[in-house]
Amino acid sequence: MVMRKPDKWMIFRRQLEKEMTIIGLESVGIVALLSVFMGAVMCLQTAHQISGWIPVYTIGFTVRQTMILEFSPTLIPVILAGKVGSNIASQLGTMRVTEQIDALEIMGVNSAGLLVLPKIIAGFICIPALVVMSMGLGLASGAGIALLTGVSSMADFEYGLQVDFVSYDVVYALIKTTVFALIMTSVSAYHGYYTSGGALEVAKSSTKAVVYSVVIIMLTNLVLTKLLLT
Amino acid sequence: MIELKNISKSFGKHNVINNVSAIFEKGKVNFIIGRSGSGKSVLTKCTVGLLEPDEGHVFYDGRDFTAMNRRQRKEIRKEIGMLFQGGALFDSMTVEENIKFPLKMFSDMDDEAMSSRVADCLTRVELEGHGDKYPGELSGGMQKRVGIARAISMNPKYLFCDEPNSGLDPQTAIVIDNLIVDITREYGMTTVVVSHDMNSVIEASDTIHFIHEGEIAFKGDNAEMMVSDSETLNDFIYASKLMRKLRDKAK
Numbered sequence: 001m002v003m004r005k006p007d008k009w010m011i012f013r014r015q016l017e018k019e020m021t022i023i024g025l026e027s028v029g030i031v032a033l034l035s036v037f038m039g040a041v042m043c044l045q046t047a048h049q050i051s052g053w054i055p056v057y058t059i060g061f062t063v064r065q066t067m068i069l070e071f072s073p074t075l076i077p078v079i080l081a082g083k084v085g086s087n088i089a090s091q092l093g094t095m096r097v098t099e100q101i102d103a104l105e106i107m108g109v110n111s112a113g114l115l116v117l118p119k120i121i122a123g124f125i126c127i128p129a130l131v132v133m134s135m136g137l138g139l140a141s142g143a144g145i146a147l148l149t150g151v152s153s154m155a156d157f158e159y160g161l162q163v164d165f166v167s168y169d170v171v172y173a174l175i176k177t178t179v180f181a182l183i184m185t186s187v188s189a190y191h192g193y194y195t196s197g198g199a200l201e202v203a204k205s206s207t208k209a210v211v212y213s214v215v216i217i218m219l220t221n222l223v224l225t226k227l228l229l230t
Numbered sequence: 231m232i233e234l235k236n237i238s239k240s241f242g243k244h245n246v247i248n249n250v251s252a253i254f255e256k257g258k259v260n261f262i263i264g265r266s267g268s269g270k271s272v273l274t275k276c277t278v279g280l281l282e283p284d285e286g287h288v289f290y291d292g293r294d295f296t297a298m299n300r301r302q303r304k305e306i307r308k309e310i311g312m313l314f315q316g317g318a319l320f321d322s323m324t325v326e327e328n329i330k331f332p333l334k335m336f337s338d339m340d341d342e343a344m345s346s347r348v349a350d351c352l353t354r355v356e357l358e359g360h361g362d363k364y365p366g367e368l369s370g371g372m373q374k375r376v377g378i379a380r381a382i383s384m385n386p387k388y389l390f391c392d393e394p395n396s397g398l399d400p401q402t403a404i405v406i407d408n409l410i411v412d413i414t415r416e417y418g419m420t421t422v423v424v425s426h427d428m429n430s431v432i433e434a435s436d437t438i439h440f441i442h443e444g445e446i447a448f449k450g451d452n453a454e455m456m457v458s459d460s461e462t463l464n465d466f467i468y469a470s471k472l473m474r475k476l477r478d479k480a481k
Contacts (some may be wrong), residue, residue, distance in 0.1 A: 006333055099318035102280055106390075107332050108307030 004113050023119065023185075024083050024126030030083060032137055033129045035067075039138030039140055040145040042066050047151035059152045060160020063142035065169075072134040073173035074221050077127060077180035081213035084191045085188035086210040089117055089209035092192025093202035101193070116189040123185035124178065131177045135170075179224065180217050187213045231255045231337035232277065232388060232420050237286035239269075239276055246272045247283070248444040255419045259411055259433075264441035267467060270424050271392065273323050273441065278310060278390055279303055284376035290388065308336050311381030315393040319380070320366040325352070336384065340408070351379040355409060371402035375409065375464075382413055387421045389414065391423040395430050403427065407434040428467060440466065459479070 006012035048064040092115060097102050104111040139161065146152040152160075188209035195205040232254040246269045254260040264270045275281040278290050279295060288295040290306050298306070300405040321330050329348045333339055339347065352358050355375040365373055374394060381389060391410060395403035409431050414421040425431060431438060431452065438455050440448035442462045448455065455463065468474045 011334060098316055100316045103312065103314060103318040103320075104269055105280060106278055106307060106310060106312045107335065109305040109335055185352075 003117065004110055006117070008111055012114065012118065014199070015114060019118045019122035020126055022087065023122045024130065027080060027083060027126070027130055028133070031134050034073065034076070034079060035134040036141040039063055039067060040143035043142040043145045044149065044151065046220040047146070047149075056152050056156045057160035057163060058180055059141070059146060060157040060224055061163055062159050062160075064139060064165070067135050067138035067142075067175055068169050071176045072131045072138060072179070074217070076131050077177060077184055078135050078214055078217055080127060080130070081184045081188070081217065082210050084123070084178055085184050085209045085213045086206045088185060088188040089192035089195075090202055090206040091214070092116070092189060092194035093205040096193065096195045097198055099203060110138075112193065116186075116193060119189055120182065120185045123181040127181035127184070128174055128177045131173065135173070175228060176221065176224050179220060183216050183220060184213045186214060231291055232422065233289040234277060235287045235289070236370055237273065237276055237283045237288070239272055239281060239283050246444050247276065249286070250441070250444070250446055251286075252439050252446060252449070253424050254420050256420045257414065258436035259414050259421045259423060259434050261435040261438045262422065262424045262432055263426055263438060263466070265426065266470065268441045269444040270346050273437065274390060274392060274422065278312065279307070295419050308384060309387040311384065311386035311389045313377045313389070313391040317365065317377045317398055318371075319373060319376055321365050323364075324361065325363050325365070325368070325376050325379075326358070327367050328365070328376060329361075329383050332380065332384050347381075347383060351383050354382065354413065355379045357452075366410060370397050371399075371405065374398065374402075374406050378406075378409060378413070382417070385417065387419060389419045389421040391421065393423075393425055393427075394423060395425065395427045403430065404433070410434060426466075428473075442466075 042063045043059055046059045047056075050056075050058050092101075095115070099114070101111045104114065143154065143157050143161075146157045147154060191205045191209040191212065195201050234250060234254075235254045237247055237250045238245070240366060240435050249276040250273060254393065262270045262273065272281060276286075279288075283296060287297070290309070293306065295303065295306055299428060319325075320331065326345075326348050329351050330344050333344045333347060335345070338465065348361065349358070352361060355378050357375055357379065360368070360372065360376075365376065368376065389410075394410060398406065410423065411434050423430070423434070435452050437451060438448070439446055440455070440460075441465050448458055448460050448463045450458070455467065458464065468477050
């Protein structure tokens with residue numbers, strides 16, 4: 001039902017644009033904020049831990065590895081599961097309990113195709129883009145705080161960013177992110193779409209959507225890390 | 231005309247609808263009445279395909295809806311309009327966009343023709359000038375009228391109304407009843423109204439089907455209903471002390 005050809009492409013396209021705004025554009029602020037602070041804190045933490053006995057370029061290296069390998073591709077989708085996932089589940093759940101989904105079905109509209117598929121596609125496009133932005137901002141803020149506080153010179157930090165860099169790490173991160181985006185949007189949409197009851201059930205669906213998304217993302221992360229890094 | 235033949239529906243071991251047959255006539259307002267939990271909403275959902283009956287058939291002007299696949303049903307669904315209990319208006323869309331939505335999905339009209347059709351529908355439900363408002367800005371009665379406007383936007387052959395007067399004051403309820411009767415006559419639709427509002431049943435019904443414990447316990451018009459000797463029907467109609475007093479006085 002979800003993957004069926006849309007009834008009308010024009011309406012589907014508008015729906016997709018709307019979802020990309022909600023899932024992507026409206027998440028830029030929170031992702032940027034978290035990434036900037038995480039990059040900066042990671043830089044200061046590493047500087048504090050290594051002081052005196054490990055080369056200073058390790059600061060740049062650690063910030064890079066942390067941001068690219070785990071923080072941006074895993075923790076950003078987990079955070080978005082809270083913001084975007086609950087939004088998806090509560091929106092669909094409310095539409096279900098107020099009979100808006102029934103109204104679409106009565107009209108002969110494929111409601112799952114119209115309401116769920118654009119969310120999955122929007123997540124598939126926007127969340128990897130947000131993760132790439134997060135990586136960039138995290139590294140930039142790490143460099144910025146290193147300069148501001150004097151824990152590392154720009155040359156050392158830059159060297160750390162480049163040393164032993166394997167471009168496959170970015171591919172690995174994007175594969176993980178894409179899988180997590182699919183998990184988050186589809187799990188949340190499932191819980192919202194199949195809500196029955198009233199306001200209390202909508203709230204329960206929203207909570208379930210976040211909890212199940214996070215748990216599945218974490219388990220998948222473990223499996224993917226083992227599969228992709230061996 | 232809509233014909234139900236031997237419809238049964240169970241949920242687990244609970245038999246909600248038991249071998250129900252009924253005919254809803256064209257150009258008439260056909261009421262399904264009954265107590266809460268009697269099975270009238272389940273019967274309506276089986277009729278429009280929101281639930282699949284376990285047994286039986288639903289015919290829309292002789293076309294067996296229950297035997298159709300999704301694509302074939304879609305053609306019938308374009309001929310169905312439905313007014314939901316809570317309005318079921320899309321709250322992210324304005325009134326105009328709500329009414330336009332089925333036209334955009336299923337008609338080949340250009341934007342000008344669609345806007346003209348929306349204006350006609352709004353005029354018909356006396357809501358001219360409210361097209362740019364959102365459902366949340368409207369009163370319950372206005373939301374119901376927008377629901378009717380959306381339901382008739384595609385000139386449906388069949389109109390279903392689920393508890394059209396629930397939550398409305400008596401005067402607004404009469405406005406909605408009159409509107410349903412008027413558009414049924416005007417467009418020659420087959421209208422099915424699910425209700426337990428006795429004022430509406432007496433004022434607006436052409437035919438009445440009383441459901442009790444999943445079975446049709448009475449069929450007839452409102453005059454026949456008022457003098458019926460069916461105990462279950464009388465318990466339903468004259469549930470209040472006032473109604474019983476009026477009945478005793480009339481006798």
